[in-house]
Amino acid sequence: MNDILIKTTSDFFKKTFNSAADKVVLSPGRINIIGEHIDYNDGYVLPAAIDKIICFAFEKNNSNFANIHAIDLDESVVIDVTKEEVLSDIVWTNYLRGVLFQLKLKGFEIGGFNCAFSSNIPTGSGLSSSAALECGFLFGIKEMFELDIKPVEMALMGQSAEHWVGINCGIMDQFASVMGLENKVIKIDCRTLDYTYHDADFADYSLILFDSNVKHSLFTSEYNNRRIECNEGLSIVKENYPEIESFRDCDENHMINLKSKMSDNVFRRSLYAVKEIKRVIQACEALDKGDIKTLGKLMFETHEGLSKDYEVSCAELDYLVDLAKAEEVVIGSRLMGGGFGGCTINLVKKGSETVIKEKFTKLYLDKFNIDLKIYDVKVSNGTSLYKN
Numbered sequence: 001m002n003d004i005l006i007k008t009t010s011d012f013f014k015k016t017f018n019s020a021a022d023k024v025v026l027s028p029g030r031i032n033i034i035g036e037h038i039d040y041n042d043g044y045v046l047p048a049a050i051d052k053i054i055c056f057a058f059e060k061n062n063s064n065f066a067n068i069h070a071i072d073l074d075e076s077v078v079i080d081v082t083k084e085e086v087l088s089d090i091v092w093t094n095y096l097r098g099v100l101f102q103l104k105l106k107g108f109e110i111g112g113f114n115c116a117f118s119s120n121i122p123t124g125s126g127l128s129s130s131a132a133l134e135c136g137f138l139f140g141i142k143e144m145f146e147l148d149i150k151p152v153e154m155a156l157m158g159q160s161a162e163h164w165v166g167i168n169c170g171i172m173d174q175f176a177s178v179m180g181l182e183n184k185v186i187k188i189d190c191r192t193l194d195y196t197y198h199d200a201d202f203a204d205y206s207l208i209l210f211d212s213n214v215k216h217s218l219f220t221s222e223y224n225n226r227r228i229e230c231n232e233g234l235s236i237v238k239e240n241y242p243e244i245e246s247f248r249d250c251d252e253n254h255m256i257n258l259k260s261k262m263s264d265n266v267f268r269r270s271l272y273a274v275k276e277i278k279r280v281i282q283a284c285e286a287l288d289k290g291d292i293k294t295l296g297k298l299m300f301e302t303h304e305g306l307s308k309d310y311e312v313s314c315a316e317l318d319y320l321v322d323l324a325k326a327e328e329v330v331i332g333s334r335l336m337g338g339g340f341g342g343c344t345i346n347l348v349k350k351g352s353e354t355v356i357k358e359k360f361t362k363l364y365l366d367k368f369n370i371d372l373k374i375y376d377v378k379v380s381n382g383t384s385l386y387k388n
Contacts, residue, residue: 021057027136029127039170049180098161126337131173180382211373233270296332303334312339
């Protein structure tokens, strides 16, 4: 599938610019096994790059202008790379403008270039196509102009680019997109950016994403609200326990002792964060032991917390997880990503995939009159140059 995408992108580039691309970059989406809404709470997350990518083709053009084509949208933009970046009404261009703004902030000078890109990452499904867009674009510019940017710095610049656009995201998505390794998940310490790789051997189980095919408009406003609520909860914790620096230093008793000092929402958001940080640690231990059933149990617990305490689920996602709970061959399921739509991530016993897919598709259509989208994913490498 990626071979077709690479050929399509390269052919489009050649036809549009009358020359072959000098650099071809592959930048993946990501899944998060566990640790949702924890990257901005200074906890741990457990993402992995996947085999769904954005393919970019690049070449310098010896001008001051970047000519950029979004093949899938059949849209293009010309950006003067010497001028200050401002937000545009054409939304997809802002992620790229954000990257160019970060390069200017860091003092990098670049020339003009031609770029075309195409993707097989489903947008709006929680696989972080925006991080792949930022990191792949930045990686290509780095390679073209031989800029000295280390991988972790690239992830941070991608995150800052997204902040510039107006999404106050944590570091996880960009980090996974840049630093991913085939058949490995990454445990990231979101406070220090220390990271360790763990084998992504799911043994007798396949990773399947069920895409609800909905994206509720609450996402952006409520995502930022959750950050505000968590910050308020942490402030109250620190006032009462000065030795505590973040939720990772808390246990459930700290939260219960402070319940009367917090609004109900702030208490439940904070309690979820404390519990989820612990679940990530337990998930790594389970993976290291090859105990995939415990991993699945933790995923179900995470969904319960995201739905009831963090309140970022929706009827469609809850229904998909309830279907999974009723199946013996599905040992773990939860919403993945920011919430209010997008995908559930599921561990399904090998050999049962087709039956489960057909059953869930029919029941979901009957319940919501919405077609379920399904993605089989494999853990893959991070952003890299494509070599023939």
